[in-house]
Amino acid sequence: MSKVVTLKAFFEEARSGRLTGIRCGRCGEIAIPPKEFCPACQERAWEPVPLDGHGTIASFTVIRVPPRGRAEEAPYAVAVVKLDEGVSLLGRILDIPLDALKVGMPVRFRPLIRDEQTVVAFGPSQ
Amino acid sequence: MRRVAVIGVGVTKFGKHERTCAELFAEAAADAIQDAGVSPRAIQALYYGNVVGGEGERQLHMGPLAASVLGIPTVPTTRFETACATSHAAFRHAVMEIAAGVSDVVLVGGAERVLNLPTDAATEYFAYASDAIFEQPTGITFPGVFALIARAHMAKYGTTEEQMAHVAVKNHRHGALNPKAQFQKEITLEQVMKSAKVADPLKLYDCCPFTDGGAALVVVSEEVARKSRKPVWILSSAAASDSMFLHEKKDLSRVLATERAAQAAYRQGGRGPQDVDVVELHDCFTIAEIVATEGLGFFEPGTGGIAAEKGWTSLGGKLPVNPSGGLKAKGHPIGATGAAQVAEIVTQLRREAGPRQVDGAKVGLVHTLGGNTATVLVSLLSSE
Numbered sequence: 001m002s003k004v005v006t007l008k009a010f011f012e013e014a015r016s017g018r019l020t021g022i023r024c025g026r027c028g029e030i031a032i033p034p035k036e037f038c039p040a041c042q043e044r045a046w047e048p049v050p051l052d053g054h055g056t057i058a059s060f061t062v063i064r065v066p067p068r069g070r071a072e073e074a075p076y077a078v079a080v081v082k083l084d085e086g087v088s089l090l091g092r093i094l095d096i097p098l099d100a101l102k103v104g105m106p107v108r109f110r111p112l113i114r115d116e117q118t119v120v121a122f123g124p125s126q
Numbered sequence: 127m128r129r130v131a132v133i134g135v136g137v138t139k140f141g142k143h144e145r146t147c148a149e150l151f152a153e154a155a156a157d158a159i160q161d162a163g164v165s166p167r168a169i170q171a172l173y174y175g176n177v178v179g180g181e182g183e184r185q186l187h188m189g190p191l192a193a194s195v196l197g198i199p200t201v202p203t204t205r206f207e208t209a210c211a212t213s214h215a216a217f218r219h220a221v222m223e224i225a226a227g228v229s230d231v232v233l234v235g236g237a238e239r240v241l242n243l244p245t246d247a248a249t250e251y252f253a254y255a256s257d258a259i260f261e262q263p264t265g266i267t268f269p270g271v272f273a274l275i276a277r278a279h280m281a282k283y284g285t286t287e288e289q290m291a292h293v294a295v296k297n298h299r300h301g302a303l304n305p306k307a308q309f310q311k312e313i314t315l316e317q318v319m320k321s322a323k324v325a326d327p328l329k330l331y332d333c334c335p336f337t338d339g340g341a342a343l344v345v346v347s348e349e350v351a352r353k354s355r356k357p358v359w360i361l362s363s364a365a366a367s368d369s370m371f372l373h374e375k376k377d378l379s380r381v382l383a384t385e386r387a388a389q390a391a392y393r394q395g396g397r398g399p400q401d402v403d404v405v406e407l408h409d410c411f412t413i414a415e416i417v418a419t420e421g422l423g424f425f426e427p428g429t430g431g432i433a434a435e436k437g438w439t440s441l442g443g444k445l446p447v448n449p450s451g452g453l454k455a456k457g458h459p460i461g462a463t464g465a466a467q468v469a470e471i472v473t474q475l476r477r478e479a480g481p482r483q484v485d486g487a488k489v490g491l492v493h494t495l496g497g498n499t500a501t502v503l504v505s506l507l508s509s510e
């Protein structure tokens with residue numbers, strides 16, 4: 001029996017500070033939900049698995065020309081973070097000076113809450 | 127499968143226009159039909175590409191609108207959208223329709239109009255080509271996606287901002303030779319390096335502009351092509367995808383969909399990278415050209431920056447890339463781009479490119495990338 005983690009459930013958990021992944025019951029592949037078939041082995045046997053939120057920056061950028069409605073926030077950094085469990089997430093960087101950012105820097109998940117919206121974000125690892 | 131050829135091309139001037147997408151497409155399409163020497167009545171289908179018309183013009187159902195403005199309102203139409211690869215995807219489907227024997231004459235193309243919109247609105251609409259739940263809320267932009275790729279390529283291979291700047295200088299030099307280009311002015315390395323930061327490490331001159339424009343192609347069966355002036359044959363047209371999610375990209379320094387589409391196009395076309403004489407590829411950002419020249423098999427991984435720096439991809443170099451000026455200087459009306467790239471290769475293979483002609487070009491490659499590198503199309507064309 002596959003347990004699908006919906007986007008709604010993922011972001012409700014994320015809002016409370018917890019990241020949820022899914023693990024393939026056949027091959028052990030870990031993925032970010034939502035997903036039906038395992039991209040690695042094509043099985044449909046996911047189980048939810050908690051992700052502890054620690055990872056390192058795989059790549060980052062500083063956005064200086066933002067989309068509409070984000071002028072006051074710019075400049076801000078966005079990074080792809082490789083989590084210790086092996087999966088990655090894109091997120092906003094919080095509370096790290098822009099000129100201190102480096103590929104390989106350790107960071108830790110925390111939610112960025114904007115009204116009804118929950119955004120994946122990462123702050124200092126400590 | 128039947129052989130397929132392009133017998134007519136049309137491209138509007140790229141830049142700012144006070145006309146709707148349908149008007150821009152119709153001008154290019156009328157030029158393409160006249161270039162092909164066929165009657166508008168001969169068109170059996172229209173495959174039309176547009177990306178942000180729904181947001182920018184509050185216009186959907188744009189296929190029949192484009193056909194109506196062109197003056198062939200009873201032709202069956204379909205609208206395509208695969209972000210920036212839109213009209214190359216339309217082209218591939220037209221090729222398949224003719225190869226399969228369903229039609230003999232198909233009109234393909236696209237248009238985009240964004241310069242009438244505020245820049246932050248256009249930036250927002252283009253960002254819709256990234257995932258709406260995980261990615262757009264982080265404030266990532268289109269330049270931001272390619273900045274992530276640039277940073278990964280720099281960290282892995284030592285690619286430099288100067289090498290990226292060389293791509294911009296080269297494509298502006300080419301664009302200065304193209305009367306349809308948005309920018310027909312050369313720029314210096316220093317201008318690129320000193321331009322304002324957009325999404326570190328990308329600067330303004332690393333980025334293609336927002337552009338209005340239209341492009342169209344008349345794609346036909348061998349039987350029709352044999353009666354035409356200078357048919358250009360399609361050796362293959364392949365598509366590949368990669369995960370839509372940036373968090374699922376296996377290696378940010380590569381575009382895996384480019385590698386897969388190229389392998390399929392080479393295999394289907396019975397050619398390899400060493401057989402290609404001229405290339406139009408998707409340089410939405412300077413780093414995108416560097417990564418594409420590697421993924422298409424022209425240069426080893428990590429050496430695309432060196433190739434740009436040494437001038438190997440210039441007109442007169444060992445493999446001229448983007449003689450039209452590319453997206454960088456010719457401009458990037460996203461829904462029209464793929465068709466405009468095919469039009470340039472057809473023009474090159476007909477030896478009608480004037481001062482930007484690549485001498486002796488017989489085989490050309492077209493590469494178009496959609497959005498966050500999730501969609502790529504590669505087609506091979508030949509004058510023989």
Ligand SMILES: [Zn+2]
Nearest residue numbers: 024027038041
């Ligand atoms: Zn599996």
